[in-house]
Amino acid sequence: MLRLKGGRLYDPAHGIDGVVGDLFVADGRVVANPGPDAVIDAEVDLAGKVVMAGAIDLHTHIGGGKLNIARLLLPEDHRGDPVPALDLGAGGYLHAGCGHAAPSTFTTGYRYAEMGYTACFEPAMLPANARHAHLEMGDIPMVDKGAYAMLGSDDFFLRLLAAGADQRLINDYVGWTLDASQAMAIKVVNPGGISAFKFNARHLDLDEAHPHYGVTPRRVIQALARAVHDLGVSHPLHVHASNLGIPGNADTTLATMAAAEGLPIHLTHIQFHSYGTEGERKFSSEAERIADAINRLPNVSADVGQILFGQTVTASGDTMGQHRNHRHASPDKWVVMDIECDAGCGVVPFKYKDKNFVNALQWAIGLELFLRVTDPWRIFLTTDHPNGAPFTSYPHLIRLLMDRDFRNRKLAEINAEAAAHSQLKNLEREYSLYEIAIMTRAAPARSLGLADRGHLGPGAAADIVVYRDDADREAMFARPEYVFKDGELIVRDGRVVKVVNGALHAVKPEYDKGIEKPLKDYYDRYMTVKMEHMKIGDDEVCACGANKLIPHRCGRTA
């Protein structure tokens, strides 16, 4: 048994806010205090240290196929951050790779762990690309993984919707998709819009009819949100709303919240959806209106998708949006793919500049959203890696949230006009360690239904992070002193000391397998893949590289 002695514990799931205490770990789990007679094999003195559960990123594009398209596009970015191999002896072998905007899989795992993350969720797995995604994620070590299956622009679903299919049939199809693709949740990206782009539509507003199917994005959202809810999937429908990046899209975002009609809904990278049209440049912040709506609507959660300045690459299923954005590509090259009557993919490299009015305001809008949403259980810390910035910028972002002086110094550096437009300077809030622990641990675990993650109570998986308490929060969160994964010490002083593999989280909903009859007929008649091969078996998950499958039963507890 391992005793972690005398650290300051931040465990919001149990309301513990900086209380000094011991943690006991046995067989990879946190266990209750075994009493004075227990045999302690190892003890670590954590006096003065900050202790939290392993962090969980619920929206990071680490392995959904599109990042590989981005990797292939950007050799010049990799060249700036080569990563050599390193033999740790008994600790294992660290593979070579590359870092920065589109890091290699191995480097992704190492660097997440080195920041104290122990689970990452890929938010955009196309069912047609699912086996590839699992292979790619299988080569991301250190962290547990999971993925959200993308629906809403796939022709099978849109046919069902256009034909007025019963919601129960839609539920079965959604359940089958989760099961077949080994997914953790359902995501919809520009609802219906990826399909509409294949019919040469260049925009699709929330209540605009799809050019072929006649259904509206609102209807797509309602059917999917209902299915996710009825199936008892823990994480709400994960929505990349219509009109991403378009000035004035805040109205669409508010209407999208309303479209859920009280059902749980998660709006992702909401920073990109909080824009107005005020001012000379017809681009303004609507962060206050969006944050107020989130504060008012308990069924809504969001992640921010903060942008940070510098070179990155945007990777999205939103082909319609990415085709529109390609004129901003920097360097000037980009990819748009239509994929398998399923969805699509768009990759556009981006360089966010602090002296650029629009980029500077985007930066301020993201921070405003963080600071104006009052409930940290419903707003999650993301940069939409790599779309807003690479995930390695999280420690910097945490400092911006926790340190007002630092934030104001940075505000003074950005485009002056944008700074003048922004309300950011008036926001006094500074996040506490407790709130950071909520938004990066307890809240994502609760949203995803990970009962034994994101907290430090008895029974929890011993994913534990220990930080030196440093007034420079960026330095503190960049370099944890210890990271334990399932009870094993994997990181010491911000460096991997033991290579482990991660598990795959997937939900196992109940649905009527009779859906396979129309599906098989559809695949046989029209597709170039057999329905049978869309299904990824439980054994295959491990053959792809995960160390085990962690199945999650679905169902609403009363």
Added chain:
Amino acid sequence: MTPSTCPFCGLLCDDLPGNGPATGQCALAERLFQVPATAPALIDGVPSDTASAVARAARLLARARRPLVGGLACDVTGQRAALDLAERLGGVLDTMNSTAQFRNLLAYQDGGWMSTTLSEVRNRADVILLAGTTASRFPRFRERLLAGESQFGPTARRLLALGMPEGAAPEWLTEPPIPCPPDRLGQVFSALRTRLAGRPLGMSTVAGLPVARLDALLETLLAARYGVLAWNAADLDFPQADLTVRALLDLVIDLNARTRWAGLPLGGNDGDASAVQTCAWRTGYPSRVAFEATGPHYEPIRFAGEGLLAAGEADALVWISAFDPARTPPPADCPVIVLGRADMAFTTPPAVFLPVAVPGVQQAGFLHRMDGVVALPLAAPAPGGPPGVAETLTAIMKELDHAAA
């Protein structure tokens, strides 16, 4: 019975009966599914037990300072092991079809692309233009992609061809092929872009085609609801063909200002789509990567495998070729270790030959289709053959550990 997947061309047809292709389904598949259960390992052409051949391979590699891990014709599991070996040895990695692949990759890394996948073509494409290729390297191309029924109703496709080899035009084209020397396709694409932009060409013919003919072609392209421009980099066998591909891709991009078009890069044979994907997620680069002390080093021109061998810059070659016995190693002036099908025959025997299982026939695995998006499971309808590529490379790495200890 669950249908099985054929690994022998980039279409990855997954509608084979469980035991392999049905008679008449595909001549290529029928030929390559026939593989002897096993064959002895060879050292300098002399039959040997596997352990000795593995030990010999390890000794040769332990001496090498810059080995080339080439071929990579196997499934993802084998390719992962090949990457491990190259990393361990500080070697260079390249695929057997990289000369063709880099015509696309250089163009892609220069400007990106708009592309599509097989099921989109089958359901949406109403105009298909084959550029410089007959698609004949993919025996079931027409059957799989150009079916008469799509989910959007019966199809009336216009099937066009530009610059295909003389006399080779498939019978299913709906219009006479437009002649053009393949190495002048780039000029034609650029001219079409110029006309699309409404600008004059200042010449009466381009690559032998009258401007009026180009304008008529452009009109056909613009009349498409969803057009597909298909090419096969392997058929663009002339210098600087990446520039031709770039011109093609730019035409596709420009057409999208008006209607929908997408490129369809034909390829993916010999597992090369998987090799690029696997190498990319592990290193960031498609292939032609050296594992150096500072990390992976990518040289898309200088690290061409055949060039390194020809220049004597590689001092050992590991050649992985588990799909097609005809794909033997290129000429090399250094020790050669071949992991090949049991029925591979050599005019010059390599230093070591290790027979390996054929993925999709003798061993299960994973393989990507030509589009790099769809990865399919491979079954093992004829198990019990030699060890797979991954097992064999792992055995060699174990021997290297012993040698190092």
